[in-house]
Amino acid sequence: MLKCLRVLPAPVTRSCYRCGSSYVARMRFINHLKEDPGACLKALDSDVEGILNRLGEGGSLVKEESVLITCTEQNRALFCLDVGQLDQGALEEACGAAFVDLRKAFFILRGEEAPLVARGQALLRWHQGNGFCSASGQPTTRNQAGSQRVCQSNGLIYYPKMSPVIITLVSDGRRCLLARQTSFPRGMYSALAGFCDMGETLEETLRREVAEEVGLEVDSVLYSGSQHWPFPQSSFMVACHATVGPDNAQLEVDHAELEDARWFTLEEIRAALKVRTPPRELRDQPPTVWVPPAYAIAHRLIGEWAEDQERRGEGR
Numbered sequence: 001m002l003k004c005l006r007v008l009p010a011p012v013t014r015s016c017y018r019c020g021s022s023y024v025a026r027m028r029f030i031n032h033l034k035e036d037p038g039a040c041l042k043a044l045d046s047d048v049e050g051i052l053n054r055l056g057e058g059g060s061l062v063k064e065e066s067v068l069i070t071c072t073e074q075n076r077a078l079f080c081l082d083v084g085q086l087d088q089g090a091l092e093e094a095c096g097a098a099f100v101d102l103r104k105a106f107f108i109l110r111g112e113e114a115p116l117v118a119r120g121q122a123l124l125r126w127h128q129g130n131g132f133c134s135a136s137g138q139p140t141t142r143n144q145a146g147s148q149r150v151c152q153s154n155g156l157i158y159y160p161k162m163s164p165v166i167i168t169l170v171s172d173g174r175r176c177l178l179a180r181q182t183s184f185p186r187g188m189y190s191a192l193a194g195f196c197d198m199g200e201t202l203e204e205t206l207r208r209e210v211a212e213e214v215g216l217e218v219d220s221v222l223y224s225g226s227q228h229w230p231f232p233q234s235s236f237m238v239a240c241h242a243t244v245g246p247d248n249a250q251l252e253v254d255h256a257e258l259e260d261a262r263w264f265t266l267e268e269i270r271a272a273l274k275v276r277t278p279p280r281e282l283r284d285q286p287p288t289v290w291v292p293p294a295y296a297i298a299h300r301l302i303g304e305w306a307e308d309q310e311r312r313g314e315g316r
């Protein structure tokens with residue numbers, strides 16, 4: 001299993017990046033590190049020195065396979081290291097840290113850390129799976145920042161890939177629709193989601209997925225936001241609210257795709273949002289309903305719907 005360890009950054013000079021806003025400077029600095037292997041290596045060295053000393057002999061291999069993930073507001077580069085091949089127990093001891101499964105980590109990490117960990121893990125995994133050119137079959141080599149791979153025999157450049165997915169919270173005006181797959185942890189329900197087919201617009205995917213999975217035709221669609229989701233192989237999640245008329249809310253669930261789908265009232269949603277970590281319950285007890293962690297865009301959609309319902313309730 002891939003494990004990643006975030007490295008605490010060391011300061012990097014920002015003297016030639018002082019033009020414009022600090023956001024512009026940061027974006028240009030990241031771009032510079034992607035394009036200039038020498039500058040990237042220097043930033044990496046100063047960032048990971050402390051941690052590599054603690055890793056001992058395995059440190060140099062880990063350094064070679066590091067990926068640039070972002071830079072802080074102070075223009076400090078952050079890298080992600082793949083330490084999966086090292087002795088985990090020794091590493092936990094040396095760093096005073098503990099490995100956590102990434103899905104579980106999303107219940108623990110603070111807001112700004114979760115996307116960095118997701119990005120680092122996804123980039124490391126992409127490199128592991130793209131060591132060869134699909135046209136020539138020859139090995140590909142990565143750039144210093146880890147933002148691309150190139151086939152040395154034909155020059156083809158490969159960039160990390162995300163699959164577009166639409167995620168939709170359908171409402172009938174009073175209730176919202178959540179569903180679960182058999183693979184979900186016990187009691188967890190989420191918004192409907194589906195991969196875009198080749199050539200589809202996002203709106204077409206949304207309408208198709210809702211029709212396929214629960215047999216409904218949506219009336220209106222409202223964009224909410226997007227996020228990178230590292231499972232199973234990096235999806236680009238586009239999140240929307242959708243509505244159906246109250247007279248067209250009869251579900252016809254495709255049980256080949258979904259174990260269950262049902263309408264939830266505001267009270268039920270409020271209770272589900274209060275469950276902060278997956279509940280530990282006995283199998284013979286009826287499961288408590290809970291929703292994906294705060295970092296997941298499904299959580300945001302469900303929270304937005306609840307707030308909107310509360311506002312409407314106050315207005316009535």
Ligand SMILES: NC(=O)C1=CN([C@@H]2O[C@H](COP(=O)(O)OP(=O)(O)OC[C@H]3O[C@@H](n4cnc5c(N)ncnc54)[C@H](OP(=O)(O)O)[C@@H]3O)[C@@H](O)[C@H]2O)C=CC1
Nearest residue numbers: 163165190193194195229231232235237292296297298299
């Ligand atoms: N961040 C969040 O809040 C949430 C994220 N998600 C993510 O959304 C994604 C999509 O949801 P899901 O309901 O599973 O999608 P779908 O309803 O599209 O069903 C998944 C099936 O679609 C097929 N498929 C088509 N294109 C792809 C592709 N590019 N990659 C993988 N499978 C593909 C596969 O079936 P086959 O192999 O049979 O062709 C797969 O088993 C999941 O990866 C899930 O992790 C879901 C809910 C919440």
Ligand SMILES: [Mg+2]
Nearest residue numbers: 192193194213
């Ligand atoms: Mg689906």
